Amino acid sequence: MNLDTLCVLFREQFSPYLDGALTGHERQAMASHLDGCPACSAEFNDLLELQESLASLGTMKAPADLQARLRGGLSRRGR
Amino acid sequence: MSDLASAIGMASEEAALVAELKAGSERAFALLIAQYSHTVYSVIARSLRDPADAADVTQEVFVKIFRHINGFHCESSLRTWIYRIALHEASNQRRWWSRHKRQELTLDAHQENDEGELFSLGDTLPATGASPYDSCASSQTRQQVEAALRTLPEVFRTVVVLREIEGFGYEEIAEMLNVNLGTVKSRLTRGRAALRQALMTSVPATKSAASPGVSGRLSREGAR
Ligand SMILES: [Zn+2]
Numbered sequence: 001m002n003l004d005t006l007c008v009l010f011r012e013q014f015s016p017y018l019d020g021a022l023t024g025h026e027r028q029a030m031a032s033h034l035d036g037c038p039a040c041s042a043e044f045n046d047l048l049e050l051q052e053s054l055a056s057l058g059t060m061k062a063p064a065d066l067q068a069r070l071r072g073g074l075s076r077r078g079r
Numbered sequence: 080m081s082d083l084a085s086a087i088g089m090a091s092e093e094a095a096l097v098a099e100l101k102a103g104s105e106r107a108f109a110l111l112i113a114q115y116s117h118t119v120y121s122v123i124a125r126s127l128r129d130p131a132d133a134a135d136v137t138q139e140v141f142v143k144i145f146r147h148i149n150g151f152h153c154e155s156s157l158r159t160w161i162y163r164i165a166l167h168e169a170s171n172q173r174r175w176w177s178r179h180k181r182q183e184l185t186l187d188a189h190q191e192n193d194e195g196e197l198f199s200l201g202d203t204l205p206a207t208g209a210s211p212y213d214s215c216a217s218s219q220t221r222q223q224v225e226a227a228l229r230t231l232p233e234v235f236r237t238v239v240v241l242r243e244i245e246g247f248g249y250e251e252i253a254e255m256l257n258v259n260l261g262t263v264k265s266r267l268t269r270g271r272a273a274l275r276q277a278l279m280t281s282v283p284a285t286k287s288a289a290s291p292g293v294s295g296r297l298s299r300e301g302a303r
Binding site for chain 2: 016054055067069070
């Protein structure tokens, strides 16, 4: 197996790696591949950075009167 | 053991809330609204073509919850059930939107993504550099990520939002969307890759100081 094939296999695991969904052995293999492969390591760092940016977006701010509107909408309708 | 105990505690708390909801308790609905309305609104707003419709759609979602709570028999968690309704309503609204508004749009102002969904570059991509003095680097980046997110096909955007922003696990997302685990995983992989791609193409090189990672990507791309 040449290095490119290996890189492709590891890159397919980037997403579960970001989610903490790999097993201990898989994680170790990934970490050591990233240590020795600058190309994969760069791509992974992009995704890691993207993950952090997404997390920082947070929940979108709802209109201040949303809860009151929802409660009002329900009581008007009755059951 | 304490995890299990708290899980049981939460489950019985939820069962009690569901029982109250079924009994028509106004207090229980107010509690439900307080607990879920903001995150439901947020997921819907990021899912719709026009986020201005999100409050109305959220209203529809809570009316549906109110009407159908008697049909909820704890086959899933209450939270999963609520989000399933929310995602369904959002998808109805998107379908309505593309039937009714699509024709009104001039095609040159709008672009289509891989799935034939229209988005406007003018709306979604922030005019970077338009106000260089009053925008701080991190809000600039957030705006760019938010904009890039809007260019993703809906199926990818939804899993990315549910996983990365709202923090749901694979299983719960699969239940909410009624798809299997493998589909969730592959949509996440593709969504992340597409988002990375969108950010690479949308961010001008002059923004390099504001986001070092993106500039690194750009210079690597340029070198090829
Ligand atoms: Zn590699």
